[in-house]
Amino acid sequence: MIIVMQLNAQEQQISAVIEQIRAAGLKEHVSRGAELVIIGAIGDEDRLNPLAFEMLAGVERVTRVTKQYKMVSRATQPAGALFKVRGVEIGGEQIQVCAGVHSWFATQVAQVTADAVQAAGCRLLWSRLERPAHSPYEFYGASLENASALRALARQSSLPFVVEVNDVQALEALLAYDVDIIQLGAQSMSHRGLLRELGRLNKPVILRRGLASSVADWLLAAEAIAAGGNHHIILCEPGVRGSLDVATIALLKRETYLPVFVDVSHASTRAWMTPHLTMAAVAAGADGLMIDVHTARVPAVDFGDQSVEVAQLEQIMIGLRAIAPALGRKI
Amino acid sequence: MIIVMQLNAQEQQISAVIEQIRAAGLKEHVSRGAELVIIGAIGDEDRLNPLAFEMLAGVERVTRVTKQYKMVSRATQPAGALFKVRGVEIGGEQIQVCAGVHSWFATQVAQVTADAVQAAGCRLLWSRLERPAHSPYEFYGASLENASALRALARQSSLPFVVEVNDVQALEALLAYDVDIIQLGAQSMSHRGLLRELGRLNKPVILRRGLASSVADWLLAAEAIAAGGNHHIILCEPGVRGSLDVATIALLKRETYLPVFVDVSHASTRAWMTPHLTMAAVAAGADGLMIDVHTARVPAVDFGDQSVEVAQLEQIMIGLRAIAPALGRKI
């Protein structure tokens, strides 16, 4: 940790900083320049709370020099993650497409979608059971019990399935349905109670980036899961509605060994844009994609045209098959 | 609802829109201009799902004309809210200051702070029991059981007290401690399960704005609580660390009758800035303020210098007493 003192810092202020460094069991290293004094804390930086140094009189600025995430950093697994969910490889050469209905409303609709998803060559199935909106006047979503019907569809098609969770209570209920992959909703990325519970599971977790969260905060949330013992974490970049920053994908692939998915439907907002974002995400290094598909329209619950039709999904898969070899990937 | 058709919209596409409007029990009103066709849906707009219209072929754009929040809109209570919590008036002429320790770590520290808060003239007490950070390597906060000690302090000083909650399970636990006001954490603003539970309570709720949430989404979250029957809602603008948009305060006071608080400590990040933001928030129309105070330093848990010292809190109260009459308020 580096503590930059203010220009007029007094000796006793410098001493107070040194004392606090020593009290935590680290050593100080003081640079006295023409203009100012800089103090380095040598040792295990995690034993220091930077905010506590900021509060000391005469301190201008405090900077960590090591990153707070360690277990999930690239250095711990330079080759990248590789694990299987019911036989489907995540994090390897193969690009995985996880597709399904945006929010569940009827078993027969989900059935048709699941068949189409499988026929198109996707290897993961998903559906939200609860719709992410908070107006009390909008369709809210069926209950968690629909996980049972979703599981039946998944088992029938042999596709592992994903369900989203945002509450500890809901997590407990869902585990009873033997969900294959748990997705943590973006709004819950920093929900410490949930991260702790997910860390205890022996199930892969898709960790969506929280709205306006930095990459560092995102990786710290992943670290919180890993710290509990669960290392089967997939990061999912949801984009911001109508935009997708691909630099994040490249940065993640460098900073962490965890597989990176992109929710191209959420990022696109409009179905016509989804194929373009799919190609760009994969070209930037994404290991997988999440795509909303619809096969029937139900005016009361439709979630805009961010869902692609089956024919569009098939075109997307054709595009991916064309581009994958040029990127050294398989599909 | 207004549906603007694409320039080349075909008659059958126009008919499909009209059909969907009629199916929901509304009437259409078609404007055929030189350049394009615009269709208005006349009737109860809440029976239409705009996203379902966006999906129809030939539709360019869909716009709601009424706001989705109704119960919490200014029109329902033009004079503004006014309710009491253990005798303390919220939403009236009086500006309320809610102060306390940022995150609980020891009863004796909280005791000294509570005494200082009361002596300075503040009328509400608060503390987080769980610290809002997600690095597994940082101080996490004491358990919910500390609500018991917090309540003892509050009862002793006769100050109503506020505790933050982010999970349905935690809410249930906290209710047993007879918390006076429940604060919903910013990250949970769109947690539909929690909003539903808060709507059932007979307790005031402080609803913090979610990070990057629009005012409309925020008011919809308030509407979700109000829809459950609980109308004692206080909106709390937390700012973004290091910034405070006062236009939001003015806009809220116009759009809703709910009282508006500002967490000036969260917005300030640095204690020296808190007095300035306090004055600006109140000048813009805020009904109350949340301020972090510290009386002792504990290097392992300090949350930067966003907490003011007791002497600064006293100065803030002096400033508020000077400015309040010029704004037609009391303190």
Added chain:
Amino acid sequence: MIIVMQLNAQEQQISAVIEQIRAAGLKEHVSRGAELVIIGAIGDEDRLNPLAFEMLAGVERVTRVTKQYKMVSRATQPAGALFKVRGVEIGGEQIQVCAGVHSWFATQVAQVTADAVQAAGCRLLWSRLERPAHSPYEFYGASLENASALRALARQSSLPFVVEVNDVQALEALLAYDVDIIQLGAQSMSHRGLLRELGRLNKPVILRRGLASSVADWLLAAEAIAAGGNHHIILCEPGVRGSLDVATIALLKRETYLPVFVDVSHASTRAWMTPHLTMAAVAAGADGLMIDVHTARVPAVDFGDQSVEVAQLEQIMIGLRAIAPALGRKI
């Protein structure tokens, strides 16, 4: 234009709106619903100033229904633009790479770079003569006269060359050097005087997106150039330092027929990221790329490591050659 009246709008307020519509030579179309009155203005929307309607009493909201940019919209040239600069095709099947030194500091350095750029297979050469920083203590850049040396290098290698301009005076000076393509700096995107001058030129213009500018504002700036008679406009998305939103590329290709370049070096900030962003930009539909290259290091003027080394440029070109056919492009 659609004018939504406030809920309690009076008849005379409605009449005032109608009067203003008629005064501009358009017709009104009034929808009276259960809840509110909506007025459509039928005719040439460009004859109305929406802001003047917003000012009228009783008006809630005003919405344009047609886009303000017309000449540059996709509809005017559905096949996309295609033009040549000294034999180099812009906007066709071929992806163009425009490479060079970020900011000019010495002829011999630029010479080596130009040779490397040409050897790697790039077809456009560029250099800024003035460095885009405003600290008075930083390297500012050589004078415009260096355009002369840059032209000499360009003519020698037969690569058309690009220079950036931010001022009407500088534009006049540069034209004397027979620059092949003029780039308008991002900070000048809304400089109406410059847009007007560029509209009068018979030279291609690269129009960088202004910081925080919307796509609509960007296309209006292009429209301002096109309105002057110059239709050889290339849009260049500069990204925000450390991020690149590829949805913008897809959106531009749909909204306008103009070719779209991406300044992947500016977006990357770090050289290691440039190849990733290059692949993603092209996969999303970009027609060209701008890349900073360095061949020598000069501590006083280096612009971070956003410039790639020659070996990296060669790798980028290899990647582009691999991916182009899968995208139906040539390189």
Added chain:
Amino acid sequence: MIIVMQLNAQEQQISAVIEQIRAAGLKEHVSRGAELVIIGAIGDEDRLNPLAFEMLAGVERVTRVTKQYKMVSRATQPAGALFKVRGVEIGGEQIQVCAGVHSWFATQVAQVTADAVQAAGCRLLWSRLERPAHSPYEFYGASLENASALRALARQSSLPFVVEVNDVQALEALLAYDVDIIQLGAQSMSHRGLLRELGRLNKPVILRRGLASSVADWLLAAEAIAAGGNHHIILCEPGVRGSLDVATIALLKRETYLPVFVDVSHASTRAWMTPHLTMAAVAAGADGLMIDVHTARVPAVDFGDQSVEVAQLEQIMIGLRAIAPALGRKI
């Protein structure tokens, strides 16, 4: 400057950094910790280019420790700036209101506005001559020659007047009209050529913050003017349309001695909001305000309802007179 090396930095990489520090005439100070090596550069930091260090192999991160702006920092004039323009004090106890028409369209309108502005007690007059929009289909604004009529109005009322400039050519033209204060448009904040010219003037300059510019970049632009010898600089925070961050005002008052104005009309967007933002800006420490006023409506050129009516301006002045003493200011 602090250079943090990567974890696996080699000795020769460390040596290269040290060499570059020494070559610029500074000394190095090397901290070798358990985990990494940190190198401090002791001496005049302005002689180092941080970007050149970032490019060196093995370097993780480079941080300046001193601020780049020096002349305009608070430390150089702890008491704050104080200067007069035609007898009107800027930067002292008195809060100054600069009011006028948003964009000039007719002398008689400006005349009525100027009379109203003066009658309300404002002490500075302003008008844009060129309207800041770039659609070629919108009203563009009258020519610079209207500065002549504006000056006549100003001299008649004895109010110093402000005109905005965005181009070196326009600046030269305007100086001939003996404008009292030159405002640099937000889009030109980083236009180095203009900053250099403004630095040579013996006239106060209002420097608006560029869209999405950091406070540091803004103060560097001010430094660029000051470096030329002109120290009569007023910073003007324009807000973002519909929002005003008051933390910026507090931060500026701490970082620089320059007076800080706020363009509350630009920030408000809607006239009803202007009084609220005015009070908040002043409560946060603003030294002056810019307010658009309108007295007549001209549908073709009206700029929305961000301009207040004369009666509203008078109410704003009443509000300011009430609050000023509570803030230790005069009006």
